[in-house]
Structures are given as structure tokens and as C-alpha cells.
Amino acid sequence: MTIKILIVDNHQLFIDGIKSILLKEMGMDIIAEAVNGLKALQLLEKNLRPDIIITDIRMPVMDGVVLTKTLTKTYPNIKVLALSMYDQTPDVIEMLDAGAKGYITKNIDKTELINAIHTIIKGDYFFSKNLPQDIKDWFNKKRMDHKAQLTRREKEILTLLAKGRTSMEMAKALKLSKFTIDTHRKNIHKKLGIKTNAGLVNYAIQNLS
Numbered sequence: 268m269t270i271k272i273l274i275v276d277n278h279q280l281f282i283d284g285i286k287s288i289l290l291k292e293m294g295m296d297i298i299a300e301a302v303n304g305l306k307a308l309q310l311l312e313k314n315l316r317p318d319i320i321i322t323d324i325r326m327p328v329m330d331g332v333v334l335t336k337t338l339t340k341t342y343p344n345i346k347v348l349a350l351s352m353y354d355q356t357p358d359v360i361e362m363l364d365a366g367a368k369g370y371i372t373k374n375i376d377k378t379e380l381i382n383a384i385h386t387i388i389k390g391d392y393f394f395s396k397n398l399p400q401d402i403k404d405w406f407n408k409k410r411m412d413h414k415a416q417l418t419r420r421e422k423e424i425l426t427l428l429a430k431g432r433t434s435m436e437m438a439k440a441l442k443l444s445k446f447t448i449d450t451h452r453k454n455i456h457k458k459l460g461i462k463t464n465a466g467l468v469n470y471a472i473q474n475l476s
Contacts, residue, residue: 277303278323282300285350331349350372370395374397390468424455425470
């Protein structure tokens, strides 16, 4: 599967640098670029559908935070990777609260950029290794808070999910209807803020298996 990418940044030199890296990668396609969040949204209104948007934070007209909040609400299937020169805790947390699935800094190497894209596409989060520890601590606490919100039944379903069970197999194991299982799974998606089934499986493996 080809990963369709939209790059949003107000520095053309930076866009060109990212393109030169990603266009050499098998399975990645830069389908468009935009100089700010508003231009990116205008492209989406014309039915452009990237799988992932790589965006800077601070841009004129519409910054990356406002763009990400709009995408989370209007285009929830499009994943957002923040790529910025800023690594201060407030900037990172603001982007994550807006709905970004990853945050990397502009001094990362090619390998980390490629890894970030693949990780987010699979439904998990990704952070630069050089981000301050307090950001990672904040994120881990947030995930633990989400985990605490899960009911006993939801945790049972996540445990089975980590073992590769289908909804039908879960229904038989827990003596519930498939409809009930699917309802629980929708609630789990909502509580954890994880949109895809792959992301839910990754979460289950890391936290409950």
C-alpha cells in the first residue's frame, strides 16, 4: 500500500528537503504541499485525501495546532505528524491535545522520519528520542488515565484483541452477542482516542497482554 503524504510548512526549502527524502522511499507518495493550515484544508475540500499530514506548528494564516484540531474533528481518518524546530513541552502537549499522533523535531535523521511515518500509519504514536522526558511522562500518564476509564468488560475485550481474536470469537468466549462486542469496541476506541483497529491492537499488546 502506498502512503499518501501532504506536507504543510511555510518554508519551501524545508518542504523540498523532506520531499527529497521521502520520494526515494518505496511505498511513499508526496501528493501535495501547502504553505499553511488554511491552504491544506482547501486542498482537502477539493477531495484530496492523504493518509498522513506532516505539519509544522508555527505558520502564518493558520498554524499547525488549529489545523490539527480541524482535522481531528472533520477528517479523523487523516493522521497528523508534527515536525517542528520547537521541542518545548507546551508546544508538544498542545499538538498532542489537538490530536496529533506524533511529534518529531527538524534535527532528526532520515531513519527516524521514516519510522515515525510507518508507526503512525499503523495506529500508534511516535515521539523523537530527543524530546524532554517530562513530555513522555505526561503522555504515559494520559494513557494510564485512559486505561483506568475502561470497564472490566472492556479490558477483557482488549485482552482478547491482543490475542488476535475476532469479534465473533470474543462473543463466544464471553457469552455475549457480536453486536454487544462491537459496541464495547466502539466505546474503547472513543475512550482511548484511537481511531483504527490496528492502533487498538497495538495498544492492547503493549498494555494488557
